[in-house]
Amino acid sequence: MADSEASSKILVSHANAHTYVKSVLQANGVSDPHAATVADCLVAADLRGVDTHGVNRIPSYLARIRQGVLDPTAEPTIKDITPVVAQVDAKNAFGFVAAKMAMARAIGMAVAFGIGMVSVKHSNHFGMSAWLVQQALDAGMMSLVFTNSSPALPVWGGKEKLMGVSPIACGAPGVEHDFILDMAPSVAARGKIYKAKRRGEKIPEDWALDKDGNRTDDPAAALEGVMLPMGGPKGSALSIMMDVFSGVLSGSAFAGHVTNPYDPSKPADVGHFLIALKPDLFLSSEEFKERMEYLYNRVINCEKMAGVDRIYFPGEIEQLTEAERRNSGIPYVEAEIEALNAEARRVGAPDLVVS
Numbered sequence: 201m202a203d204s205e206a207s208s209k210i211l212v213s214h215a216n217a218h219t220y221v222k223s224v225l226q227a228n229g230v231s232d233p234h235a236a237t238v239a240d241c242l243v244a245a246d247l248r249g250v251d252t253h254g255v256n257r258i259p260s261y262l263a264r265i266r267q268g269v270l271d272p273t274a275e276p277t278i279k280d281i282t283p284v285v286a287q288v289d290a291k292n293a294f295g296f297v298a299a300k301m302a303m304a305r306a307i308g309m310a311v312a313f314g315i316g317m318v319s320v321k322h323s324n325h326f327g328m329s330a331w332l333v334q335q336a337l338d339a340g341m342m343s344l345v346f347t348n349s350s351p352a353l354p355v356w357g358g359k360e361k362l363m364g365v366s367p368i369a370c371g372a373p374g375v376e377h378d379f380i381l382d383m384a385p386s387v388a389a390r391g392k393i394y395k396a397k398r399r400g401e402k403i404p405e406d407w408a409l410d411k412d413g414n415r416t417d418d419p420a421a422a423l424e425g426v427m428l429p430m431g432g433p434k435g436s437a438l439s440i441m442m443d444v445f446s447g448v449l450s451g452s453a454f455a456g457h458v459t460n461p462y463d464p465s466k467p468a469d470v471g472h473f474l475i476a477l478k479p480d481l482f483l484s485s486e487e488f489k490e491r492m493e494y495l496y497n498r499v500i501n502c503e504k505m506a507g508v509d510r511i512y513f514p515g516e517i518e519q520l521t522e523a524e525r526r527n528s529g530i531p532y533v534e535a536e537i538e539a540l541n542a543e544a545r546r547v548g549a550p551d552l553v554v555s
């Protein structure tokens with residue numbers, strides 16, 4: 201973080217951020233374990249530097265609870281389809297809760313049979329995909345994590361919002377460096393535009409078009425327009441892929457019918473798709489990890505292009521950010537803290553403790 205940027209931020213310990221999220225959710229009718237799950241995921245995003253999908257999302261989730269379009273008391277159900285395939289009906293619970301349950305079952309099936317695949321329907325936004333990849337890594341598993349999301353992106357050649365900025369994520373355990381890819385198929389995640397708007401910042405001109413189809417650096421104008429896909433037709437195709445696996449396959453909304461998490465007028469009906477895979481199916485666990493370490497070293501030690509000081513493995517920048525933020529705290533701006541405390545006051549929960 202640049203010094204000028206750091207000086208305008210207020211630091212909050214991850215423990216205090218977690219306590220805030222848990223208590224404000226409990227005060228809104230969420231059970232203790234589900235509130236803890238949501239807090240784990242949102243704080244994990246802030247720790248990893250994925251600020252777009254962290255604690256600042258709380259007001260949008262609470263607006264959905266107040267409008268009755270996200271059920272804070274719902275308990276997702278799970279049904280086995282085959283020994284290695286299961287289906288979760290989220291029943292309009294938090295996406296975090298349903299996806300965590302799905303990944304736990306996928307891991308259990310992978311332990312027994314080498315692979316587990318779970319489809320999730322009638323769910324909600326689950327924030328940063330990497331926390332599900334991490335759930336699999338914590339169990340020593342490789343994973344694929346897909347979700348669909350509300351329309352934000354034109355398909356290649358189109359100009360209307362149709363596909364979601366739906367992230368594609370996967371992971372594999374290493375010796376010291378796990379591989380974690382977690383990327384939206386747009387030039388930038390839409391959450392980065394919401395964050396710039398919240399913070400009164402401009403955005404790069406290649407992120408989005410305004411409603412008239414012009415490039416813009418104004419986040420408000422960009423939110424009225426469309427996000428640009430990364431790599432033209434390829435980003436557009438990846439977004440359609442997320443919709444096929446998460447929406448079409450699951451029985452959830454698809455083809456532009458998922459509701460925006462900031463639109464509290466109706467349920468979101470998001471679909472997810474998760475796979476856990478045992479890494480020692482074809483080689484011993486030691487061989488697999490040695491090969492991952494070899495790959496890591498080949499990647500980070502390759503010859504650098506002009507102007508590049510260091511090459512990172514996917515997920516490594518976020519790991520370094522997490523190590524730093526666990527010590528120094530998570531940076532928020534004052535307006536964000538005010539918005540969070542307004543939610544706390546609304547339900548008589550304690551303010552976010554700044555430390």
Ligand SMILES: NC(=O)c1ccc[n+]([C@@H]2O[C@H](COP(=O)([O-])OP(=O)(O)OC[C@H]3O[C@@H](n4cnc5c(N)ncnc54)[C@H](O)[C@@H]3O)[C@@H](O)[C@H]2O)c1
Binds near residue numbers: 390
């Ligand atoms: N749930 C949803 O509907 C939804 C929608 C959109 C985005 N998201 C989340 O938003 C987050 C941000 O997505 P994004 O596409 O903006 O991420 P990003 O562009 O910051 O990073 C994408 C990937 O590239 C890697 N990376 C980035 N810079 C790198 C570098 N210099 N060297 C090597 N690797 C590098 C990262 O480790 C990451 O795996 C993700 O966590 C995603 O899950 C969620």
